[in-house]
Amino acid sequence: ETGVTQSPTHLIKTRGQQVTLRCSSQSGHNTVSWYQQALGQGPQFIFQYYREEENGRGNFPPRFSGLQFPNYSSELNVNALELDDSALYLCASSRTSGATWGHETQYFGPGTRLLVL
Amino acid sequence: SQQGEEDPQALSIQEGENATMNCSYKTSINNLQWYRQNSGRGLVHLILIRSNEREKHSGRLRVTLDTSKKSSSLLITASRAADTASYFCATVSQGGKLIFGQGTELSVKP
Numbered sequence: 001e002t003g004v005t006q007s008p009t010h011l012i013k014t015r016g017q018q019v020t021l022r023c024s025s026q027s028g029h030n031t032v033s034w035y036q037q038a039l040g041q042g043p044q045f046i047f048q049y050y051r052e053e054e055n056g057r058g059n060f061p062p063r064f065s066g067l068q069f070p071n072y073s074s075e076l077n078v079n080a081l082e083l084d085d086s087a088l089y090l091c092a093s094s095r096t097s098g099a100t101w102g103h104e105t106q107y108f109g110p111g112t113r114l115l116v117l
Numbered sequence: 118s119q120q121g122e123e124d125p126q127a128l129s130i131q132e133g134e135n136a137t138m139n140c141s142y143k144t145s146i147n148n149l150q151w152y153r154q155n156s157g158r159g160l161v162h163l164i165l166i167r168s169n170e171r172e173k174h175s176g177r178l179r180v181t182l183d184t185s186k187k188s189s190s191l192l193i194t195a196s197r198a199a200d201t202a203s204y205f206c207a208t209v210s211q212g213g214k215l216i217f218g219q220g221t222e223l224s225v226k227p
Contacts, residue, residue: 043205
């Protein structure tokens with residue numbers, strides 16, 4: 001198991017509600033990435049945070065937002081939930097430095113399964 | 118959007134046999150990584166191969182990369198029932214974001 005933890009493990013919401021998912025990075029890691037995985041699909045990149053700043057974003061609308069805290073933990077917030085937001089949300093942490101930029105191994109947490117009714 | 122295709126989508130073999138999965142991608146890359154996922158849980162990193170490498174080994178795993186064909190393969194030798202999982206390739210082009218394929222579902226029967 002990696003040292004990346006996510007909470008909660010499961011969540012049920014209704015359309016229009018807002019949700020906050022949390023991720024605690026592996027010790028010593030300074031970069032957090034979030035991915036959405038629909039059933040039967042590969043994960044899709046949502047965004048990445050490095051030193052508390054957004055450092056790249058995938059093809060997701062602005063109602064998907066995030067934060068990274070000084071201890072490198074992170075939150076993913078989704079507003080105005082839609083049925084299609086039902087998915088497994090995965091967080092991954094890595095240690096990024098100038099020497100290894102783009103070649104880091106990302107360590108994934110167990111995910112949060114979100115169901116929107 | 119997905120980077121590319123994985124082939125086959127599903128593979129069923131007997132314990133002790135070898136399993137080969139293929140991955141194709143579309144753009145130039147820094148590296149390509151393979152991950153395993155058990156029953157919709159978190160992904161486990163298996164191996165990373167850089168764009169200037171052609172082959173890499175890790176235990177029973179062998180990965181090849183052909184950048185001219187934009188393809189990679191993962192070979193698992195002497196498979197075990199515990200290898201049953203979904204396997205994903207992911208490319209890294211810039212900025213460290215992983216772009217995943219659709220995955221291959223491997224079933225190893227005892």
